[in-house]
Amino acid sequence: MIVLYGIARSRAQRCIWMLEELGQPYRLETVTYRGGGTRTPEYLAVNPNGKIPALRDGDLVLWESLAINLYLAEKYGGGLWPATVEDRGRAGQWSHWAMGELEGHLLTMLEAAPEGEAEEVSAAVVSAAVADAEAALKKPLSILNDALSGRPHLLGADFSVADLNVAVIAAWGLWAGMDFSALPALHKWLTACLERPAARKMIAMRNAQ
């Protein structure tokens, strides 16, 4: 059986959402980033980076959340894996883009949110970091909104791994309390993605932690 290492309140939520979409049986092996759980010799043998998530599928061990999702979508995904090489290229593009252009800034927003997990830092430092992150997010969020204007999903008609990999990162903005109403196409798409039963299951697991 597939083993996913991590917890739902971490980037492992990305792979939980994907595994739930696929209906693929899996076991969630609890590894936490608090208290040194990612730094044990046993876990470092799985992921030498000492980070969650990681996935074991038979003899294959993979780390990097969005790479895991691309693998799972291709191996098990039916409709989530794009049918054409061009759309597979676009799925890679959007996945790398989300990690490069959105993730860091949205993490700043999430960590500064009331339920956030920021270390003890002064309010002034946090608000300066939030202002920088908000400014840096303007362009990529408007690019995402433009890409979704006139089409329901990033690759066209159907929900795919591209949507999942971007939406699961964009969700951090919603969870941080950002207002996306000025970006109507993005807002509508993100809301619809997060209403999928597999996403709701992941969110319930996250909220239970």
Ligand SMILES: N[C@@H](CCC(=O)N[C@@H](CS)C(=O)NCC(=O)O)C(=O)O
């Ligand atoms: N690029 C990696 C990042 C993984 C990552 O940073 N995971 C965090 C939890 S969300 C972690 O394990 N941090 C522990 C640490 O940095 O010590 C991925 O997407 O899988």
